[in-house]
Amino acid sequence: MPMGHTATAQAGSGGLTATEHRLANGLRVVLSEDHLTPVAAVCLWYDVGSRHEVKGRTGLAHLFEHLMFQGSGQVKGNGHFELVQGAGGSLNGTTSFERTNYFETMPTHQVELALWLEADRMGSLLAALDEESMENQRDVVKNERRQRYDNVPYGTAFEKLTALSYPEGHPYHHTPIGSMADLDAATLEDARAFFRTYYAPNNAVLSVVGDIDPEQTLAWIEKYFGSIPSHDGKQPPRDGTLPEIIGEQLREVVHEEVPARALMAAYRLPHDGTRACDAADLALTVLGGGESSRLHNRLVRRDRTAVAAGFGLLRLAGAPSLGWLDVKTSGGVEVETIEAAVDEELARFAAEGPTPEEMERAQAQLEREWLDRLGTVAGRADELCRYAVLFGDPQLALTAVGRVLDVTAEEARAAAAAALRPDNRAVLVYEPIEPADEAAEGEEGEEGTDAHEGAAK
CATH class of the missing domain: 3.30.830.10 (Metalloenzyme, LuxS/M16 peptidase-like)
Incomplete structure (x- = not known):
């Protein structure tokens, strides 16, 4: 208009x-x-x-x-x-x-x-x-x-x-x-x-x-x-929908020069913009969001089998989102040991759900992240654009905090039970190899730098 x-x-x-x-x-x-x-x-x-x-x-x-x-x-x-x-x-x-x-x-x-x-x-x-x-x-x-x-x-x-x-x-x-x-x-x-x-x-x-x-x-x-002409040639993006569950565990082992063994996994989760995605976000926060999370407490503090353990959420609107598990092992710990402990914690959460204290802490953590984002002019501008482009309504950015606080502990438990299971993940295992000789490394190090720092994020 x-x-x-x-x-x-x-x-x-x-x-x-x-x-x-x-x-x-x-x-x-x-x-x-x-x-x-x-x-x-x-x-x-x-x-x-x-x-x-x-x-x-x-x-x-x-x-x-x-x-x-x-x-x-x-x-x-x-x-x-x-x-x-x-x-x-x-x-x-x-x-x-x-x-x-x-x-x-x-x-x-x-x-x-x-x-x-x-x-x-x-x-x-x-x-x-x-x-x-x-x-x-x-x-x-x-x-x-x-x-x-x-x-x-x-x-x-x-x-x-x-x-x-x-x-x-x-x-x-x-x-x-x-x-x-x-x-x-x-x-x-x-x-x-x-x-x-x-x-x-x-x-x-x-x-x-x-x-x-x-x-x-x-x-x-x-x-x-105002004088820039519109263009009508755009085709809609190809359909990105997939079954809710992958149906099997997909696995790849990578032998590279890395400091330690690592276990990474991506779990298929609900699309962004849904209440189910917010519930999954809370579940991932309880399980792997920071040093008070279950996986950090189990693997880093208690078992001492990992130096870092966390869960993140890659929110996607046009395809299933991904729950992102990242564990770096300590010493010569085998990945199988880490994987068994992770599965044990996920199964326990799926059965029992979060405690009231965990739920309160996770909601406070996500609320703070949202308010920090909306509190800066750049963060709010970005979120207003995001909700306008992906969901058709920029006002949803201003009510996102309320939606996170509205999710119940049972919804968080159910989201984990539905998705955080072995037949719904792609797994990547990194196995360290000895460094190549110095001459080969020197050639790889000769790089230019970016004209700006915009990443393919």
Whole structure:
């Protein structure tokens, strides 16, 4: 709808509110006024991630995250960074399975600059995209892969467990870093077609949070983004649904130069945005969220068979989420010993559920994490975009805390009983090998560095 005919809604979480608007070209805008400090965050989410990629062209979403910092119609080379940092701001971008985002935190009086910069690259990146910038950023992504995946102990775990958890052909089978062979094969025209399809205003959500004048901010957004044409060529992502249970234990043993044996596992869990996912989050927090958790107490404190043990949750909206177990063994402890203890603790939790004290502690922990996130202008801007892009309603970000506190102990127990079982996991075992000779190691260490720190997160 036109800017003059805005839709507005409000919801609260500790007094936080957000208003929603839509430009004529389809750009969704979410504003949240907060005059606590003289700063504001500008956050732009594009509804494109690695799940939108097709076979043979993986890695384009992440490559574009880098290309967006290589200049646009009126901003040459590294100018985006130079202008934001010169104005006292900070900035970055990240890529995930489900979205690509770009964000700046600026002093209040420099918000207009951030909006102009984001609009310039949304509207005119193709004017600056050439073979040189493609080659440059192709190399940067390859270096990023070497630094974050290939040359880091346990660095390939995420990629390997994802490939095990989601079958061949599934849109989440490959990670956002992409295949290096596919990156080499990508042409300039592939990149241009990708940009035209996904970097359109009707495929994006823009949030501005902090010390802003909403009326003035909307006027700037209309001025800079309003003339960018929409694009209707986008296909919906391929279906990512799968059975609730994998049905067998999938297993891979990796022999690499790592400091110690490790047991990692991914359990298939409910989709993000559901009460069942929140229940699973609480179960994982009791079991493996920090040093007061059951697995830490059992493996690190009591048995002393591990130096670290934890559970995390990878929330996904378009596919089953993953419960992420990570245990690093101590000394020469066998993985079988760790695995037996983990299964014992999971079975006990599935049978008995959390104690009232554990439930209270886990809910307080998740509540604090949420309020810390919503308490910063950058964190709130990101969450407003996330709920708008993935679930159609930014207001859900402001009521997320209440949903976590509403989950019962029985729901947390039932979530664990349904999913945290041996026939519903992909397992990765790391076995250390002796280091290669020094000459080989020296060659691997010769790497470039990122133009920015945006990760394939």
